Every structure is written in structure tokens, then in C-alpha cells.
Amino acid sequence: MVATINTQRYETGDEAFIENCRHTLAEHGALVLPGFFTEQLVEAVLTDSLPRIDEAFFTVGTTHNVYLTALDPDLADDHPFNRQVTSTKGCLAHDQVPPPSPLHEVYQSDEFKRFLCKVLGLKSIHPYADNVSGINVHFHLDGQELGWHFDNSSFAVTTLMQAPESGGRFEYVANVRDADGDRHCDLMSFDDVEAVLDGRTAVQELTFEPGDLVLFRGRNSMHRVTPSRGSTPRVLVVFAYNTEPGIGLSESAKLTFYGRSD
């Protein structure tokens, strides 16, 4: 069996360490733990997933607005609410990740869930009650990118498995909006969104390497992944959890995100 979390480097039950992580995430909206997962895990995931790249569901050249919503026909096409960006990626869904994969062990692990809960300040988190959402493996081939957006979920848990030769960088602008209404900044922040889209705002880069654990609060921080370059695909694992048990995607949402309804 493959070792998953690098326990020589990280004690996920250590209260002082957890407190540090909480603090970093609260202050920066992002936390990167270098080498959190073992090299063996990274190797096993690449061995499993790269030959399946042809089975991935590729959304090619999909355009969307920054808020990931339908457009407002009452606003102009070049209004920040309606401006379109392009996203392209391939995705292996949960049930396309073979059961012996160490990713399933991590995703189900009480230790990992407990650690995430404490760092994220949540009472509990639960695996998705459907066959597609829990563990996803994303591929970006040469030229593929994720356009600027805000996430719908309040937190994301990811780990890079393979970096492309160049590009594929995670750029963000923190706290552009306040979707939860607990700070004094307007919900849509059209002027700030426009400035980012126009390249008038300085962006930050979140740097991470294969095996690093990344927690990111993307609901209020605008972010994107720049186009990958070269023949080595960017490979990234996303672990998705719910704060309530028993939640799964509808058939129509499955169709949109995974290209199938079953």
C-alpha cells in the first residue's frame, strides 16, 4: 500500500500546527503545505491517470462570466457581469479514478477530514453522495487554461500532480468581492472585476509543486490558471466535500460538468 500523507513532515493532529494553518488561511485566503503528499502517491496517481487522459471529459473553449452564472441580457456584452472568458480542461470523474488509487484513501480518511475541518473552521465535512464529484483529476494540455472566475464553493482542496513545461500558473486577486456580505464591499464589485479583466490590477501568484496540499478560498478571490505550454500536461487533483451529508449533483448538473447524466 502506498503511503499517502507525508507523516514525517506533517503531524495533522498537532494543535499548534493546525492553529498556524488556520491563521495562514484566514490571513491570505490560501494555504500551501509543501510536500504534504508523498512522492509515491504522486507517482501512483500519474501512473493511473495519464493513460486515461482519452477517457477524460474535455470542455473545450467553453466561455463563461467571472461569476459562473447565466448572462444578464439587460446589460451590455462588455459589462463586467457579461464579459466572457474561456476555460478548457479535461476531467476524470470520481468513478473514473480506480478504487485502489491512494486518492480514495485520502478522500475518505477521517484524519484528513478532521484536519480540513479544523483548518477551515467547519463542524463537519462529508463526501459527495454521487458518483462523479468527490475526487476529480483535471488535465490541461498545451494551450489550455481556466479563465478568471470566482468559485461557487467557499473552499477548494487541491493538489498538483504534474506541472507543465511552462505556464499553468495560478494567479489571483484576493478579496475582490464579498459574496457572504460580512465586509463592506459590494457583492458584484464590477469596477474591480473589470480592472482585473483589463489587466489593470496587480495579480498575485500562488506557487505550488507536485504533492503540495493547497487550500484556497475562491468565492471572493478572483483567480485563473494561465495557459499550459508544452507537451507535458498539467495534472491536478481536486477533493470536493460538502458541509451537509447526503448531497449529490442533479442529472442536469452532471451533464454540464461531466458530460453524462448517470
Ligand SMILES: O=C(O)CCC(=O)C(=O)O
Ligand atoms: O487548477 C487549479 O489550480 C485551480 C482550479 C480552479 O480554480 C477551479 O477548479 O475552480
Ligand SMILES: [Fe+2]
Ligand atoms: Fe476556481
